[in-house]
Amino acid sequence: MQGRVQLYQRSHINTDEIIPARYLNVHDKAALARHAMEDIDPGFVDRVQAGDFIVAEEDFGCGSSREHAVWALQGAGVQAVLADSFARIFYRNAINNGFYPIEIAGISTRVGQGDELNIDLAKGRVINMTKDEVYDFPPFTSFIQAVIDAGGLLSYLGKQKSGAGISDGT
Amino acid sequence: MGMTLTEKILADHYAGGSIQPGDLIQVGIDLIMCHEVTTPPAIQMLLEHGLSGVFDPDRVVVTPDHFVPNKDIKSAELVRELREWVTANGIKNYYELGRHGICHALLPEQGHILPGQTVVGGDSHTCTYGAFGTFATGIGSTDLAAALYSGELWFKVPESIKVNLTGKLPPGVYSKDIVLELIRRIGVDGARYQALEYHGETLEELSMEARMTITNMAIEAGAKCAIMEADDLTSAYLDGRAKGGDWTVHRADQDARYAQELTIKVDDLEPLVAFPSLPANGREIASLTSEEKESVDQVYIGSCTNGRIEDLRIAASIMKGHQVAAGVRAIIVPSTSTTWKQAHDEGLLAIFHEAGCAISTPTCGACLGGHMGVLGEGEVCVSTTNRNFTGRMGHPSSRVYLASPATAAATALRGCITDPREYLQEER
Numbered sequence: 001m002q003g004r005v006q007l008y009q010r011s012h013i014n015t016d017e018i019i020p021a022r023y024l025n026v027h028d029k030a031a032l033a034r035h036a037m038e039d040i041d042p043g044f045v046d047r048v049q050a051g052d053f054i055v056a057e058e059d060f061g062c063g064s065s066r067e068h069a070v071w072a073l074q075g076a077g078v079q080a081v082l083a084d085s086f087a088r089i090f091y092r093n094a095i096n097n098g099f100y101p102i103e104i105a106g107i108s109t110r111v112g113q114g115d116e117l118n119i120d121l122a123k124g125r126v127i128n129m130t131k132d133e134v135y136d137f138p139p140f141t142s143f144i145q146a147v148i149d150a151g152g153l154l155s156y157l158g159k160q161k162s163g164a165g166i167s168d169g170t
Numbered sequence: 171m172g173m174t175l176t177e178k179i180l181a182d183h184y185a186g187g188s189i190q191p192g193d194l195i196q197v198g199i200d201l202i203m204c205h206e207v208t209t210p211p212a213i214q215m216l217l218e219h220g221l222s223g224v225f226d227p228d229r230v231v232v233t234p235d236h237f238v239p240n241k242d243i244k245s246a247e248l249v250r251e252l253r254e255w256v257t258a259n260g261i262k263n264y265y266e267l268g269r270h271g272i273c274h275a276l277l278p279e280q281g282h283i284l285p286g287q288t289v290v291g292g293d294s295h296t297c298t299y300g301a302f303g304t305f306a307t308g309i310g311s312t313d314l315a316a317a318l319y320s321g322e323l324w325f326k327v328p329e330s331i332k333v334n335l336t337g338k339l340p341p342g343v344y345s346k347d348i349v350l351e352l353i354r355r356i357g358v359d360g361a362r363y364q365a366l367e368y369h370g371e372t373l374e375e376l377s378m379e380a381r382m383t384i385t386n387m388a389i390e391a392g393a394k395c396a397i398m399e400a401d402d403l404t405s406a407y408l409d410g411r412a413k414g415g416d417w418t419v420h421r422a423d424q425d426a427r428y429a430q431e432l433t434i435k436v437d438d439l440e441p442l443v444a445f446p447s448l449p450a451n452g453r454e455i456a457s458l459t460s461e462e463k464e465s466v467d468q469v470y471i472g473s474c475t476n477g478r479i480e481d482l483r484i485a486a487s488i489m490k491g492h493q494v495a496a497g498v499r500a501i502i503v504p505s506t507s508t509t510w511k512q513a514h515d516e517g518l519l520a521i522f523h524e525a526g527c528a529i530s531t532p533t534c535g536a537c538l539g540g541h542m543g544v545l546g547e548g549e550v551c552v553s554t555t556n557r558n559f560t561g562r563m564g565h566p567s568s569r570v571y572l573a574s575p576a577t578a579a580a581t582a583l584r585g586c587i588t589d590p591r592e593y594l595q596e597e598r
Contacts (some may be wrong), residue, residue, distance in 0.1 A: 001497075011295055011359075012358055012359070012448065014559045016538070016539075016557065016559045016560070016561060016562050017559060017560055017561065019261065020539060020561050021236075021540055021562075022537050022539050022540065022544075024207050024236070024540075025209065025237060025241075025244035025245045027211040027214075027311075036465035038566075039560050039561035039566035040560055040561075040566070058359060059358065059359040059362065059392065060391060062358060062359065062416070063294065063389075063557060063559060064206065064293075064294050064538070064557075065208065065292060065294040065308040065309060065310050066207070067208065067211065067311040067312060068211075068309070070310075085359070085362065087359070087362065087392055088362060088363050088392070088394060088543060089294060089308055089309065089389075091309060092310060092313060093311075093312065093313075096310065096312035096313060097312065102293055117372075141194070141419070143194055143324070149298060151313050152312065152480055153313065153315075153316050154215055154219040154221060154312060154315055154316060154319075155219065157219075157221070157316050157320060158221060158320065164181035164508075165390035
C-alpha cells in the first residue's frame, strides 16, 4: 500500500466528526464520502485522493457505533488510518470491512501532511518515502488477519459455516 | 483465580471453558437490538453474502427510533426496509411508531433485558443494559449481521475497572453527575477496551432508571460495557415485566482481578455541566463565572441517557409553576411511548406545557442532530444527552453542554447555565 498522509494532530476524532448523523439516512459509500470529515475539515473531500492515509493521535473513531464512518472514509478513497490508538467499535468495524486500523505510538508527530508512505502489512512496517524513515508496528493477530484475508467478517463467517470457533487465543 | 462480573457472564456463554482478559472467544448471544439506521446495511450485507435468515427471531427486538417519525424520504425508506425484514423473518418483537421508543429505554421497560444475558445492539449505547447485570455492548452493522445470522460473535475478554460509589447523593445532584464525574476523572478513553464494573452502597439508593443513566455513558469513557450486580431492586423492576422467564444473577468473585479500582464519594459531588466538545469536560456549575454561565438558545430533556419517567419527574418538579425564559426553546422528549403516557397521566406533560415547553413523541431526534430540535449556527444548548461533540446536535459551530435533567430544567427557566439547587431552595 502506498499513499499520502492526511494529518490530524489531535485525539478523539469521533464518528460524528467523521460522518455527521444528518447523513445517516443513506449507507452508500459514495454518498457518505461526499460528507466525510465535513464538520472538522470542510476541505477534506476536495483534498483527499484515492490511496491516501489518515494519520491521527489517540482514540480515533470514538463515539457512535456507526459503521458509516468506515464506509465514508473508504468511499473517499482512504486506504487506512494510522493512529496512536483506536476506539474499540471503530476498530472492529474497520477490520470487518477489510479496512486497516494501524496502531503506531506517536505516528502523528513523525509524519508530515502530504508525506508519501509505503506500508507493508505482512512485515508490520511503514516506510516514510518523503522523510526516509521507517516505523514498525505489530502485525495483526492471526484471527484478525484471517478475517481480513477472507475479505471481511461475513465472508469469513460464510467459510466457517456459522462460526467454527477462533483459533487464535491472543 | 476469581472472575469479574463481565468475565462470569462471558464464560457462561463460551463453550471453551475458562477465560481471562485478552482471550479472543466466540460468545453466544442471547438478545440482539436492531434499529433503522444500522440494521438496513446489515440486512443488505446478509443478502449479498447469501446468508439469509435470522438465527432465532425471538431473540431479536426491533424498533425504529433515530429519525422517527420519519424525518425525510430516505429515512422512510430505511424504516420500510426494516419493517419488511421484520415481517419476512417472523420477528414478533417489533415496536412500530406509536408503541415505539428510544431503543435503550424501550428494551428494559418492556422486560427484554435480563440479568446474566449477553446482549448486542447496532448502537453504541447498548452498554445501558449493564444496569441489569447483563453483558451488553454496541456493535457496527457487519457484527450485527454476523450476530443475526449465527447467534454468536467474537470478543476479546476485557479487563475490568472497579468503580466504588460511596455515600449518599446530596440534593440537586443526580446519577448523571456521577457519570460525568467519572468521565471527567478517567477521560473519554479512560476505559477503552475495558469493562466498568460498579459497586458500592450508593447503588442501593439509585433506581433502575438512575442506574441506566450511569451505564448508558460507559461508551463515553471508551468502555466495552458497564455492569452492575442485579439486586432486589432489579428483581422488583423485572417483576411482571420480564419476558423470557428465568434469569441468572452473577456476582463478581471477591478475589477478581481489576485493572484499576477507583472510588467516587458521591456526598462530595455538585451539579456538573460538561463543556463543549467532550463529555469529559465536566465542571461544577457553582465554580463558573457569570460569563461562563452562558446564555442558551435551547434546552433538550430526553434521550437514552435521561428521557425516562424519573428524569421527567425531576425536570417537572423544577419547572412546576415557572415559565421557560424568553428566547429559550425547551424541548421534552419522553423516551418511550409508555413513558409518554405515564408522564401524561402523572400531569407532567401539563406542567411542561404550562411552563412553555414543546413536547415530542419519543425519538433520538436532535440528540444526534437528526431532527426535532437541530441547532443553528452558533447556537447553545444545555442537553441531558450523552455527547457534545462538534456538530453533534446540528451546526458545527453550535455548542452543547451536557447536564442532568434538573440542571437542564433550571437552565431553561433562567435562560443561562444554572445550578438546579437554586430552584430546590426556592421550594423549601
